[in-house]
Amino acid sequence: MDVFPNLLLKYEGWCVRILVEVKRMFRFQLQIWLMIHLLRRQVIPTASLFKFQKNMKLPTNVSGCNCKGTCVDPRTCACAKLNGSDFPYVNCHGGRLIEARAVVFECGPGCGCGPGCVNRTSQRGIKHRLEVFRTPKKGWAVRSWDFLSAGAPVCEYIGVLIRAEDTDHVCENNYIFDIDCLQTMRGLDGRERRLGDVSVPAINNFDGDDQKSESVPEFCIDAGSTGNIARFINHSCEPNLFVQCVLSSHHDVKLARVMLFAADNIPPMQELTYDYGYALDSVSGPDGKIIQMPCYCGAADCRKRLF
Numbered sequence: 613m614d615v616f617p618n619l620l621l622k623y624e625g626w627c628v629r630i631l632v633e634v635k636r637m638f639r640f641q642l643q644i645w646l647m648i649h650l651l652r653r654q655v656i657p658t659a660s661l662f663k664f665q666k667n668m669k670l671p672t673n674v675s676g677c678n679c680k681g682t683c684v685d686p687r688t689c690a691c692a693k694l695n696g697s698d699f700p701y702v703n704c705h706g707g708r709l710i711e712a713r714a715v716v717f718e719c720g721p722g723c724g725c726g727p728g729c730v731n732r733t734s735q736r737g738i739k740h741r742l743e744v745f746r747t748p749k750k751g752w753a754v755r756s757w758d759f760l761s762a763g764a765p766v767c768e769y770i771g772v773l774i775r776a777e778d779t780d781h782v783c784e785n786n787y788i789f790d791i792d793c794l795q796t797m798r799g800l801d802g803r804e805r806r807l808g809d810v811s812v813p814a815i816n817n818f819d820g821d822d823q824k825s826e827s828v829p830e831f832c833i834d835a836g837s838t839g840n841i842a843r844f845i846n847h848s849c850e851p852n853l854f855v856q857c858v859l860s861s862h863h864d865v866k867l868a869r870v871m872l873f874a875a876d877n878i879p880p881m882q883e884l885t886y887d888y889g890y891a892l893d894s895v896s897g898p899d900g901k902i903i904q905m906p907c908y909c910g911a912a913d914c915r916k917r918l919f
């Protein structure tokens with residue numbers, strides 16, 4: 613008489629076990645599907661970490677402001693003072709850069725304020741859904757699934773921080789970004805033309821005109837082997853992003869962080885581009901001969917060459 617309830621119990625046990633197994637398999641499959649989907653579409657939601665070349669001496673951290681929580685008063689915040697007694701960001705939608713500057717001084721590890729401070733806007737990683745896609749003539753490119761409003765931080769240019777002299781022997785690396793805040797500011801087809809007057813702070817021997825002729829980058833970011841989505845962003849002669857040098861932990865402009873911000877309101881799925889800022893005939897090969905590269909940005913005022 614007891615056999616029947618025992619069988620029922622056993623059957624129930626099997627059912628539960630099967631259900632648990634199916635659930636586990638489903639979860640595993642879902643994970644694999646998500647991974648394949650992300651890899652295929654290359655939607656990369658977060659920024660990767662910076663790496664440094666061996667033997668690279670990094671500048672010491674500066675002591676920052678004494679604010680608490682979030683910085684609000686530009687008259688008392690030491691970091692705001694470095695930005696001309698103003699905050700470079702407006703506190704909306706996680707921070708928007710008001711205007712392009714030679715350098716933005718953000719709050720850093722030496723500051724009293726917390727991670728929610730508006731003057732740490734560029735330090736919060738990628739906030740928009742960016743996608744790498746294939747173009748017919750320019751290889752890979754980047755677009756956003758989300759609307760980007762003017763001044764929104766898009767991503768940092770991440771890679772291995774190296775000395776510029778160590779790239780001289782490197783041929784065929786399309787992913788090297790020279791850290792040159794003056795060039796970024798005053799580049800041939802750069803932001804200056806688009807944005808008119810910009811502030812160049814007189815600090816740390818970085819006072820614009822005097823340095824103009826000496827502007828030779830000492831360091832660069834090599835995203836050839838390690839990088840993030842920024843390495844896939846193409847050049848345009850009429851870009852919708854701009855490069856902004858940012859200092860947060862130290863004040864060495866030669867080693868500034870390189871951030872890309874939206875220059876305009878950018879509708880979803882529009883290719884994201886910035887001005888690489890090359891001067892024409894400025895790139896030569898190992899034999900010393902000038903190399904030219906055609907530009908396929910398609911802008912009405914395209915220079916027809918990247919360099």
Ligand SMILES: C[S@@+](CC[C@H](N)C(=O)[O-])C[C@H]1O[C@@H](n2cnc3c(N)ncnc32)[C@H](O)[C@@H]1O
Nearest residue numbers: 750751752786843844845846847906907908909
């Ligand atoms: C930083 S990578 C950008 C991502 C690259 N398209 C890829 O497939 O990896 C720079 C290289 O992309 C190509 N590129 C970028 N912008 C271009 C443009 N406007 N016209 C032609 N080629 C471009 C050039 O080969 C350039 O050296």
